[in-house]
Amino acid sequence: MILNFPPPSNWQDFQLLTLRLVEQVCDPTTVREYGRQGQRQNGIDVYGEMFGGIHLGVQCKQMQPGKQLTLKLIQEEADEARSFLPYLDTFVVATTVPEDTALHKSVTKLNSAKTYPFKITYWSWAHFNDSLNRSSRLVEENYKAYAKAFDLNEELLELEALREAFDRPAFVDDFHHELNTADFLTALGETVLFLQTGLLRDRASQQLLRGSYPLGMLPAGECKKLRAQLLTELKSLRAVAIKHHTNGQLNVSRAPEYNARRYAVIATVNEGLATHNLLPVRPQYQL
Structure with missing residues (x-):
């Protein structure tokens, strides 16, 4: 069974979900949450070190329905992340917006230009939804009541x-x-x-x-x-x-x-x- 989980309704829950996902893709002992509203550190809300020594920084963008993530906004956030320490290998903008193929192509082109010292990517809500459907732990910690309603x-x-x-x-x-x-x-x-x-x-x-x-x-x-x-x-x-x-x-x-x-x-x-x-x-x- 594949469920379509709704995005969190507030930035705190979305950032917590992002933190839990980063704990699964990184060494959990390295994962840190920097983001409190108005207290981000160089554009980074969640940091972790992936296996292989790759430094990952994530900026969370909990966006209301109808809003759109743009390449300009991604670049603005990436500019802030340049000075984050330790220096990043991968910078992620995590959002609650749907998948955008055109934006993916633009980000790929931006990475090819090597304008930034790290790889840039973004996680649409589809990325989170797929991760939730593949992780009992994410569901249990973030969507237990919702999943139970669908007998998942x-x-x-x-x-x-x-x-x-x-x-x-x-x-x-x-x-x-x-x-x-x-x-x-x-x-x-x-x-x-x-x-x-x-x-x-x-x-x-x-x-x-x-x-x-x-x-x-x-x-x-x-x-x-x-x-x-x-x-x-x-x-x-x-x-x-x-x-x-x-x-x-x-x-x-x-x-x-x-x-x-x-x-x-x-x-x-x-x-x-x-x-x-x-x-x-x-x-x-x-x-």
Whole structure:
């Protein structure tokens, strides 16, 4: 289910939502809120350090319906952000306005001109709406009552996140066709990290794909039991893979064993998915 969440009605709630989103795309320990009305620091309301050492600064623009974000306004805010310390790598104008393709093109052109010492982008409300639909934690902390009215709950989002995490080549492809065993081990490690932290990221871009609570913060219940069980099973699989990983390779003769172990993990995932009639993860191999 995809919901269209309404933008917050006041700047305080919008800035808090922005802060929570930045906590998911950055190292949470680095995220700081500078913005109080009339107290911005060099045009920055929220700051965070992304993984890889990228300094991110966000200016929040809670705009009334009918208002429009312009390139001129973005440039004015970017001019203020030049002197922010530490110096930024990425500057974001976060807004409650709809997506504007023409503005995106103008911002891309501005970045190509390298007028500013950082990359400029903007988050339309579509960006926030997509993030909310992918994060049970954002919904729980900001739109709990609204989501409940549409029967969208934390448990459903949690299960959808698990499905996305395991419906990937590292789990569904026949191990005989595994091209890079280092990638296989990396994928297992990333999935273990997701089960622990609740954050599922794209390997190449580090973009957040799904966001949930860390395992320790999940409320007691079936979802927490399921994630804990999957974590135990996946750690066991990864330990075996590391043990068998010699000279940069895994023994292909063990493919049936890896297929069986992964099949068992997917069976556990599918048991959880079935409780909400979600589509199962389908391996591309048979036992």
